[in-house]
Amino acid sequence: MVNKKGYILQKLQVKQIFYIFFIIIVALSFSVSFTQSVHREVKTSELEQKIAVYRLFSSDDCLGSSGVINIGKFYDENLENCFDVPDNERVGVELKLSGLDGVEIGVSEINKWMVAQKVTCGMKGSFYDCFSTRKYVLIEDGGEIKQGILDILVVTDVK
Amino acid sequence: MLNKRGSLDLAEAFGVFLVFAFLLLIFLVFIIPGVTKDKDEEIAVKEALYAKENIFVLNNYLNTPVEVGDVSDLINLFLVDSSYEDKLVSVTNNLFSAVYGDCYYLDLGNLEFGSGNNGKSICIPYPGKDDLIQICLDISEYEEKGVEKCL
Numbered sequence: 001m002v003n004k005k006g007y008i009l010q011k012l013q014v015k016q017i018f019y020i021f022f023i024i025i026v027a028l029s030f031s032v033s034f035t036q037s038v039h040r041e042v043k044t045s046e047l048e049q050k051i052a053v054y055r056l057f058s059s060d061d062c063l064g065s066s067g068v069i070n071i072g073k074f075y076d077e078n079l080e081n082c083f084d085v086p087d088n089e090r091v092g093v094e095l096k097l098s099g100l101d102g103v104e105i106g107v108s109e110i111n112k113w114m115v116a117q118k119v120t121c122g123m124k125g126s127f128y129d130c131f132s133t134r135k136y137v138l139i140e141d142g143g144e145i146k147q148g149i150l151d152i153l154v155v156t157d158v159k
Numbered sequence: 160m161l162n163k164r165g166s167l168d169l170a171e172a173f174g175v176f177l178v179f180a181f182l183l184l185i186f187l188v189f190i191i192p193g194v195t196k197d198k199d200e201e202i203a204v205k206e207a208l209y210a211k212e213n214i215f216v217l218n219n220y221l222n223t224p225v226e227v228g229d230v231s232d233l234i235n236l237f238l239v240d241s242s243y244e245d246k247l248v249s250v251t252n253n254l255f256s257a258v259y260g261d262c263y264y265l266d267l268g269n270l271e272f273g274s275g276n277n278g279k280s281i282c283i284p285y286p287g288k289d290d291l292i293q294i295c296l297d298i299s300e301y302e303e304k305g306v307e308k309c310l
Contacts (some may be wrong), residue, residue: 054212
């Protein structure tokens with residue numbers, strides 16, 4: 001019905017709809033701003049992976065000194081001890097040491113349960129994230145220095 | 160309130176505009192810089208750790224035993240006598256190709272090795288014969304592609 005009164009009512013409704021949208025936009029803006037400031041966080045899994053690799057190389061107790069791997073220290077118990085993973089820190093490291101010709105010298109794992117989760121890395125919806133890198137290393141074996149390759153795989157929780 | 164023609168008052172429209180402008184200002188001044196600052200800090204920490212890892216690789220390269228002592232001795236000889244260039248190139252190529260395939264880049268003064276230059280080189284100073292030279296290594300391409308695609 002289009003009489004004068006009805007026309008005014010329709011205009012009022014249009015205005016009310018406009019204000020409802022306006023209030024929704026303002027409320028959304030404030031809630032987004034608030035949640036951004038409260039939940040602003042760094043994606044820590046990648047940092048943890050990098051830190052794990054750094055810890056292995058920087059500690060003389062773990063692999064050896066000055067980046068030279070002492071083959072006598074390359075076993076699970078020693079690496080577990082030097083890495084000292086706290087119970088609440090969900091990180092696993094797999095280390096594969098081989099010669100420059102590719103022949104495997106040894107494999108060691110820190111936190112085997114976490115390393116076992118590597119099969120899920122890259123899967124959609126996986127709770128684990130993997131980082132792999134390869135370092136050229138020198139290996140000290142019985143006073144002799146050899147050239148080698150250290151393949152490192154770090155598995156962390158997705159956070 | 161409606162004016163006589165049933166439309167928004169100018170003052171009302173201006174008020175709406177002010178609220179939008181205020182929200183935009185909050186977003187630009189507080190939200191975006193905060194998020195990008197956190198991202199920048201995350202990148203800086205990752206780059207610092209990446210640099211430390213690769214300095215170990217460079218140190219191992221310099222300490223690698225060769226006929227004349229180690230690679231740093233060979234570089235010293237090359238810097239005073241260019242006839243050692245072939246030997247240095249051969250040793251370096253053999254070593255890094257075996258480890259990283261072609262997914263690496265090593266810049267050794269005027270000598271360059273590999274093609275994997277992603278602009279993420281980590282450099283350490285090396286005392287040259289005339290001036291300080293740098294040895295730079297970039298293995299980021301290997302970390303992106305992995306062993307299957309590089310070797």
